[in-house]
Amino acid sequence: MPAPEWSIEALSCPHHNRKGFTCTAKPLEVYLRCQARQDVEKRIAAVFVLTPDGHTIAGYYTLSQFSVRLADIPPETARKLAKYPDVPATLLGRLAVGDPYRGQKLGEKLLLDALARSLEHSKGVASFAVIVDAKDESALGFYRKYGFLAFPGTNNRLFLPMGTIEQLLTELK
Template structure:
C-alpha cells in the first residue's frame, strides 16, 4: 500500500506547462537553470530534466540526466580491474538535483535521487555508472550516504556502479 505522501507526489519530464517561476532552491545557478535553460536543453537533447510535483502542481524539485563518459584512469583500481581496457567508459550524468527551499528537509532529495537512479537503470543505453559532480561538501556527503564512491583524485566527483543500482530495484 502506498503511503499518503507518495500518492501526492509525481515525477515527470519537464513540460512547458510547468510553472518554474517560483522555484527557489537557495542556489542561484540551479534556480536560473530551471527557469531559463532546462527547456532548451531538453529540446536540443542536451539533458533530460525531470520535475517533482506536489499534488497542487507546484515544482518541489528537479534533476537532469544525460549521457557522459568517465576516463578509466579516474576510477578506483579495484573497479578498473573488472572492466575492459577502454580509455573511456560510458556513464549517466546526474547533472543537477535541487529541492525548493520551502520543501527541503522532507526527504524529497532522496526521493528524486531514487527516481533518477531507477530511470538510469531502466535505460536501454549502455552505462557503467551514474556520475555526479557535488557542488559542495554537503552535497558530497549526501551522495556518499547514498553509496556513491569518490573518483580518484576528484573528491567532488562521485559515481555509483549501474550493477549496484540495478540491485536496488530487483
C-alpha cells in the same frame, strides 16, 4: 489537508511553473528557470520535475549520457571493466529540492527515481555507473549517504556502479 500525491514528470512547458521554483543554491534555481527548457530542446539534458499538482515544481534532476576515461576510475572498479580508453556512464548533472520542501525525503525520492531511470535506460543504452559532480561539502554528504564513491584525484566527482544501484533498489522494494 491530505498529503500531496507526488509525481515525477518530464519537464513540460508551460505546464510546469519554472519561475515559482526557489532554491538557496542559486545556480540550481537559475538553471531551472532560464536554461532547462533549452537544454531539453537541444537534447543536452533530460529534465524531470517533482510536482504535487502537475504545476508546482518542488524539485528536479537532470540526466545526460556521459563518458569517463577508464584511467580516471578507481583501479578496483576499472579492473572489472573492459579495457577501452573510455567507458559509457550516465550523468546526474543537477538535483535540487526547492527551499519550502526540504527535509521531507523529497531529495531521496528524486535521487532514487534518477537511479531507477538510469538503471532502466542502461538496459537499452549501456552505462557502467551514475556520475555526479557534487557542488559542495553538503552535497557530497548527501550522495555519500546513498553509497556514492569518490573518483581519485577529484574533490567533488562521485559515482555509483549500476550493479550497486540494482542491489540498492532491490533492497528498497
